[in-house]
Amino acid sequence: MSLPSVSFEKISVVVPVRNEAPTLRSTVEQLQATLPPASEIIVVDDDSTDGGADTLPVSDSVRLLKAQQLGPARARNWGAAHATGDVLVFADAHVNPIAGWWELLLAALDRPNVGAVGPVIASMNNPQNHGYGYRFKDVHLNTEWLGRQGHQPYPVPMLCGCYFAMPRLILNWSAALIRA
Known part of the structure; x- marks a missing residue:
């Protein structure tokens, strides 16, 4: 089953924050510098x-x-409820997006059967360590980061909550399922 086709005319970036003064301003400025008008x-x-x-x-x-x-998850949801974009990006207040980041995410979202996407995650303190999604590794729900599986987008069991994107249509659809 393919997901419905959507157009991406406006991006809304939701940044939930609690006591992130050291990095918040630079994150917002970097987002402003790299987002389309x-x-x-x-x-x-x-x-x-x-x-x-x-x-x-x-x-x-x-x-x-x-x-x-509210906590991070509910703060994301509250921000999404106030967003007007066709695509919702959820980003922590300590990310450093590079030029062109949103084009890559939107291109991946435009593929059939893709409901959410996330970039490679690197530690700000240890940038040579990368995570490409993660999974549960045992019955105690401990997680482990996944290594790279190729050069094209590919499915992963879970995306990191610190930085991911999805069409508003998918978020609305999932919220309707939760309320049902």
Whole structure:
């Protein structure tokens, strides 16, 4: 079964944050520098006490939502509910996107049967270590990162929550299943 065809006219990046002042501003600036013009960044400040989100340059393309200890998953969902893009990207406040990152993710999302995509994840402290998705490795639900399986996009059991993208249509469909 193929997923429905969607057009990608606007990207919304949702950044849930709690006390990430040291990296938040540079992440938002790097996202702004690499996103196409018709994009938005939604920072969900989940009750930070470090003031980092308050120093962001809020504009039409960068919005700040204040939350009260939702936790990362619910903060992502709340940001998604306020997003207007056809594609939703969920990014932690300590990522360093490179030029062209969104084109690669959208190209992968445009393939049949692809509902969500994520990039290679590298540690900021140890950039030579890479993860290409991950999986459960035992009955105790411990996880392990997967190695590279090729040069083209390929399926993985789980994407890292720190940086992934999906069409809004897929998120809405999955939310409808959860509510059913």
